[in-house]
Amino acid sequence: MKILYIIYQILVSPILLVLTILTALTTIVGCWLGNGHVWGYYPAKIWSRLFCYVLLLPVKITRNPNVHNKTSYVFVANHQGAFDIFLIYGFLNHNFKWMMKKSLRKNPFIGKACESAGHIFVDKSGPKKIMATIEHARHTLTDGMSLVVFPEGSRSFTGHMADFKKGAFMLADELQLPVVPLTISGSFNILPRTGKYLCWHPLSLTIHDPIYPTCQGPENLKHLAESSYQVIEAALPDEYKGKVMNPDQ
Numbered sequence: 001m002k003i004l005y006i007i008y009q010i011l012v013s014p015i016l017l018v019l020t021i022l023t024a025l026t027t028i029v030g031c032w033l034g035n036g037h038v039w040g041y042y043p044a045k046i047w048s049r050l051f052c053y054v055l056l057l058p059v060k061i062t063r064n065p066n067v068h069n070k071t072s073y074v075f076v077a078n079h080q081g082a083f084d085i086f087l088i089y090g091f092l093n094h095n096f097k098w099m100m101k102k103s104l105r106k107n108p109f110i111g112k113a114c115e116s117a118g119h120i121f122v123d124k125s126g127p128k129k130i131m132a133t134i135e136h137a138r139h140t141l142t143d144g145m146s147l148v149v150f151p152e153g154s155r156s157f158t159g160h161m162a163d164f165k166k167g168a169f170m171l172a173d174e175l176q177l178p179v180v181p182l183t184i185s186g187s188f189n190i191l192p193r194t195g196k197y198l199c200w201h202p203l204s205l206t207i208h209d210p211i212y213p214t215c216q217g218p219e220n221l222k223h224l225a226e227s228s229y230q231v232i233e234a235a236l237p238d239e240y241k242g243k244v245m246n247p248d249q
Contacts, residue, residue, distance in 0.1 A: 040117025
């Protein structure tokens with residue numbers, strides 16, 4: 001079965017490559033011609049769903065009625081693997097911008113498409129750059145537009161969660177936005193960080209209750225970060241609960 005799936009993914013890889021290039025070009029041209037909130041989200045949503053469907057990956061979504069489309073949130077998710085992107089883009093059903101590393105802007109097609117779509121590149125080179133990032137987010141996160149962040153900063157080597165960095169929660173505290181934890185499961189099984197070939201495995205995304213600010217400052221930041229970590233980890237399969245040191249921590 002594993003060998004057959006490897007053969008299948010090799011056969012469909014040209015289709016997925018063409019889909020990726022077409023999506024990037026559609027996003028770039030669409031954002032140049034019109035509404036970046038529309039062209040920066042829907043082509044990638046369709047691309048992500050097609051990616052999962054072509055690769056025959058079952059997807060289970062546990063939605064939350066307390067998460068509303070017209071409210072801006074900071075979504076924070078564990079980062080198990082590359083398929084986290086397809087799962088969130090394709091199935092979150094909430095328009096958003098990614099917060100991503102500045103270095104990703106250099107990626108051909110994808111980097112330009114992300115820039116055109118208005119995703120937020122984080123520049124940590126100095127206090128002024130960090131403040132510019134916050135101001136960019138402040139002007140972006142209005143009228144239901146939200147932000148998605150992987151607070152671990154990079155994909156897990158083990159499937160277990162690494163410690164959360166503070167950036168997403170500092171932003172939520174500064175802008176007094178609710179944080180919505182997302183639990184991703186199955187992505188590590190499909191393609192771990194050190195893997196070369198995909199393995200067939202179901203994907204699941206659990207959208208949890210929003211965590212609202214209790215005040216503003218260090219106490220609220222700690223509340224948002226610790227509560228999010230606990231909620232995300234509690235919904236993981238038992239095999240991925242608990243701390244296991246990742247090599248890049």
